[in-house]
Structure formats: C-alpha cells, structure tokens
Amino acid sequence: MVPMNSDLVVIGGGAAGIGAARAARSKGASVVLVEQARIGGDCTFTGCVPSKAVIEAAERGDGFVEAMAQAQRAIEQVAATESADVLRHEGIEVVEGVARFTGRDTLDLDGTTVGAGRVVIATGARPAVPPIPGIESVAYLTNETLFDLSSLPSSLAVLGGGPIGVEMAQAFSRLGSDVTIVEGADRLLPREEPLASATLAHVFTDSGIAVRTGSAVEKAEQLDGARGVRLHLADESVVEAQALLVAVGRTPTTQGLGLDAAGVAVDRQGFVEVDDRLRTTARGIFAAGDVAQRLQFTHVAYATGRIAALNALSRVPLRRFRTAAVPWVTFTSPEVARVGRTEAEAATRGGRVAFLPMAEVDRAISAGRTEGFVKIIVGPRTLLRGTAGGRILGATIVAPRAGEMIHEVVLAMRTGMFPARLAMTTHAYPTWSMAVQQAAAQFFGEFGGRSARPASAEPVLTEQEQVIGVVTA
DSSP, rough: OOSHHHHHHHEESHHHHHHHHHHHHHTTTOOEESSSSSSSHHHHHHHHEEEHHHHHHHHHHOOHHHHHHHHHHHHEEEEHTHHHHHHHHHHEEEEEEEESSSSSSSSEEEEEEEEEEEEEEEEOOOOOOOOOOTTGGGGOHHHHHTTTTOOSSSSEEEEEESHHHHHHHHHHHTTTTTEEESSSSSSSSTTOHHHHHHHHHHHHHTTEEEEEEEEEEEEEEEOOOOOOOEETTTTOOOOEEEEEESSSOOEETTTOOOOHHHTTOOOOSSOOOOTTOOOOOSTTEEEEETTTTSSHHHHHHHHHHHHHHHTSSSSSSOOOOTTOOOOOEEEEEEEEEEEEEEEHHHGGGEEEEEEEEEGGGGGHHHOOOOEEEEEEEEEEEETTTGGGOEEEEEEEEEETTTTHHHHHHHHHHHTOHHHHHHHSSSOOTTTHHHHHHHHHHGGGBBTTTOOOOOSSSOOOOOOHHHHHSOOOO
C-alpha cells in the first residue's frame, strides 16, 4: 500500500535516490522511494561495480569466464547492502513501479494518485547512441549488456575514448580480445590534460591496442555470421570486429516522467535544470545525480542526492553542491585522476604549475612503473595572493595508484589548505604519495632540479613528450 502523503518522494533507486532517501530518513522524515527496475541502479549492476571487477580480474591475468564470474559476485555482494528489504528495514517505503507527474503536487504511481509536495528526481541516465547511419541494424553492446556476454569476442571495436571506453578497451585487451578504440576527438580522454591523453595512448599502443583518434564514423553495418560489425570512417578506412561496444557517453532519463505537467524544465540536452541547491524550476521539486549533473559519477550522484533531500525538507534550502573539489578517476593502468582545473583553464587566473614525472619518483622506479606524472596547479588568493603558495586550483595524476593519490589534493582544496602544507608534510618513504609532496615543493624553489612555472593556455607537448608520454626536460 503506497502512503498517500509522505514528507518526501524519491523517484529512482540508484546512487542518487538511495542517498536522498537515506538522508531524509536520517532527519526522521517519511520517505517513499519509487524504482521501476532494480534498487542500486546503473553503478551496481552495469557500471562501476562490474567494470572494476572485470578490470581487476584482467589485471590479475584471470580468464574471461572468471572475470565475468567475479563481476557477478561483486554485483551480488554490493546489491545485498542496498536492496529493497534493506531500505525497508531502515524505514524507507520502497515502491516497485513507475512514477509520473500529473501536476506539481501529485504523482501517478502505477494508477494510484499520491500527494507529492516534495520530490527528488533521481532517474539517472542511459547509454547514448550516436546517430550513425546503419547503427540501428548493428547488434552493438553498451555497458548495460557488456557484462552479459557468455564468451570473449575475438575482436572488439570500442566506439568512444572516454572513461568507459578506455577502461573496457584495456580490460578486454588483457582478457585476450584484439581491440581497436575509435574516438572522434583528436585524443583519448579529451576532457583531461593533453599529457594524460598522450600517456594513455602510448601505453595502449605499446600493449597492442589500436588507437584511432580524430576518426569520425560515417556508417556502421552488420556483417554476416560471426564476422561481426564494420565501421566506415571519414578517412575512407574501415574497422572490422566481432563485437562493437558503444561508449560515447550517457543521456539523462526523463521520458514518461510528465515533467511538463509539474513545470520542471530541461535543457537542450535533456538534463533537468537545477541550481546549485539542486532546485528545479518547480517549487518543491529537486533533482540529483546523472539526470541533472554533467559530472556523471556515483560519488556525485550520492552527494547530490543527499543535498537535494535535505534541501527539500528545509524551509530555507541552504546546502549547495560545488564541483571545484570533486575528484574523478579513470581506472585504466595507469590510472588517470583529476580534480579541479586543468593547466589551460588556470592560465587566465595567474596559475602556476608544478610538474613531476613518475620516472623521478623512487616508488615508481622500484616498481618499474614509471609511466605518468603529477601536475598540481595553484593560483593567487584574493587577499594573500601567493602567500604560502597561494590556492590550489586543481591537479592531475597519472600513475598506478592515482585514484588514491588524488585525495590528498582533494582534501587540501576542500579545506582551503595552503600548498606549503603539502610540501611540509612528512610522507612515508617510498610511497606513491610522496610524489604529491615532491611536486608541491616546486612552488617554493627548485626541488630535484625542477621548479614551478607559469600555466599556459595551450600546453605544448614536444615530439619526444608525445611519444613517451612524460616530460623529460
């Protein structure tokens, strides 16, 4: 039986929805969470959890069957911590069904009308499919179907060089597929520092992954039998593979929600429009996670879900979601971790850059894993200017443990720490994180033969840098 009136209705049971529901319950509010598929959403069943399980298995040298089995075991373990029964035990009313706005204050839940004075929309996103002629006739894979494969494709074409594309390209290459990655932009991971892209492209090429950047796909066609798919590129070349993974991004899920009836606006790309307090254009309705955020990460979804719920339950919504200190990681080997601004973005703000190649870090040398670098970017403070190094604006780390290393910089940014604190903090030797300390020291004079330099709006890679993926001089 669905409660006719609750303090908060949450539409969607992924990371954002769970975060919202649990935050509301922590304040003693009555909550209805509506989910039409499975509690846990994309991350648990078709995203972060299975993909990282497959990545780890591939890195260990496991075979395809064991990698997929590990992915399913991981899904089951994580899903068990956030099931409908678990949430109900926490006092959250879980409704399995479809929600649709019939007005600003009412929802239709599978034929039952309920009051909805305060709502959090958390319906997530789905894989985007580009409008390529012929793509509709191709039996392509997405992250929603990739982990259902029963056998390893002998060859795999990956359309898209963003995080999902590069992670799965490397994992399936290690599992034994002949992999070609096709990216329309002129480099992999086009949102990252150019040197991060160059490093990863070098590692991929060196390991046998074919990298086709700057390659627009003009046509796709299904071939007979097990021959798979053929992609026709703009340069008149073709890529053939037994299987095709489409990983060109994600599009928000808003179909059938009746947003017009509630007065909730979406932008030209279909994202629900929200302000920094996660309010939509309709009073009492908030939105969180991938349906409203360009930063489509599980940790962002959960954080925004909590903020949206707490603001929805407040007379004056004061909590804001700020992206300046939100990190993200691409889980390739080496990992690519980022927080805040890139060098080019900081150049107009008087930014300075400290750069340290992993080839000069003792732990990397000892491990024989010297690909990658640490780049920390600072700028002047409003009043104190460059005192104690100024203010940290961002960082990019490419290293085997970059995803762990980046959080030291994230914490420094979140707390407004001076860069001098990073340089002065004693780090255990020899750890990967020592690279952060060594890089930060460059803001205060020459360290290890290197010192900070002004940020450039167009960082230039020399020919040598482009080949080996690290700055050597």
